Amino acid sequence: MTSTLRRLQIKWALNNILIHTYRRHLSSHNDALGIHSSKQKLTDHQKELMRRGLPKRTQIPNVEYTIVVASGKGGVGKSTTAVNLALALAEMDDGGVGLLDMDVFGPSLPRMMNLSAKPHLDKNDKMLPLSNYGIQCMSMGFLVAENSAMVWRGPMVMSAVQQLLLRTAWSPLKYLVMDMPPGTGDTHLSISQLIHVTGAVLVSTPQDIALLDARRGAEMFSKVNIPVLGLVENMSVFCCPKCGHQEHIFGREGVHRMAEELGVEVLGDVPLSLQVREGADSGRPVVVSSPSSPQATSYLNIAAKVIKKISALKR
Numbered sequence: 001m002t003s004t005l006r007r008l009q010i011k012w013a014l015n016n017i018l019i020h021t022y023r024r025h026l027s028s029h030n031d032a033l034g035i036h037s038s039k040q041k042l043t044d045h046q047k048e049l050m051r052r053g054l055p056k057r058t059q060i061p062n063v064e065y066t067i068v069v070a071s072g073k074g075g076v077g078k079s080t081t082a083v084n085l086a087l088a089l090a091e092m093d094d095g096g097v098g099l100l101d102m103d104v105f106g107p108s109l110p111r112m113m114n115l116s117a118k119p120h121l122d123k124n125d126k127m128l129p130l131s132n133y134g135i136q137c138m139s140m141g142f143l144v145a146e147n148s149a150m151v152w153r154g155p156m157v158m159s160a161v162q163q164l165l166l167r168t169a170w171s172p173l174k175y176l177v178m179d180m181p182p183g184t185g186d187t188h189l190s191i192s193q194l195i196h197v198t199g200a201v202l203v204s205t206p207q208d209i210a211l212l213d214a215r216r217g218a219e220m221f222s223k224v225n226i227p228v229l230g231l232v233e234n235m236s237v238f239c240c241p242k243c244g245h246q247e248h249i250f251g252r253e254g255v256h257r258m259a260e261e262l263g264v265e266v267l268g269d270v271p272l273s274l275q276v277r278e279g280a281d282s283g284r285p286v287v288v289s290s291p292s293s294p295q296a297t298s299y300l301n302i303a304a305k306v307i308k309k310i311s312a313l314k315r
Helices: 003-014 016-025 044-053 078-092 154-166 186-194 208-223 254-262 274-282 294-314
Strands: 063-070 097-101 130-132 135-139 173-179 199-204 228-239 266-272
Touching (some): 063 078, 078 097, 078 173, 078 228, 078 274, 078 294, 199 254, 199 294, 208 228, 208 254, 266 294
Parallel strands (some): 063 199, 097 135, 199 228, 228 266
Antiparallel strands (some): 130 135
16 A cells, blocks of 8 residues: 555545535435435424534635546546547647646546546645646546555545545646536535535436436436536447448437437537547547548537536536
């Protein structure tokens, strides 16, 4: 175990008390099964006390806009989308872009961004992000071996999440793209309570099963008052490289129908592509390895719409 990880684990252990207190005060956990009781009704005074007990949302130092990339279900290409979106944002804006991997149990960023070194600590014991392709990066995967299993209970995970969020020494960034874990669990709730989030990008395939979970993700962000910037339909179609025949393997325009129902915009469609998969596995994402390809163009168009959406929110 590295000295960096040992020092951070001590900090995480000390933060467990804060995490336990934080979770006790979350009103959404008071009636998790929806079984209402008259005894559970809160007075205005009790609600005010609970509000005071919650951590106040803070702005991540040196970060102007924070974008979370999420999906209700794993395996839909969320991490690939997050990495290529960050690279596309950097192509379109020179204000500085960072990538933060929030998946403690299954970090993908080190492999996708071809990074394997351990982060150093600055004089304030904050972790210094690693960089590649002009993107500042931080991930739990930098602190442990690639094949190590993180067998941690909830409080330890939440402490790690808090450290990644607030104890990373970013150089000035205009955009910080956060690759979220699948689902709608504690990590998402903690982030919504701890920091200011500019908006969310939801990723899904057109498949009905994936859309069910994506809809839950949209509902979660609505409940925690994080605007959904739009949806990305990933693996929208497969185009045969030999004959050009198109096959909608996962269904046709399912994300578009859901976007219309939710009243949000589809930011773009990304086809099912061997080039995208190989780029992610090799640590050379398609926006870097084939910047003029149709796949890279899709990510650049998505980034342009994200910038436009953020500008509209700012106004």
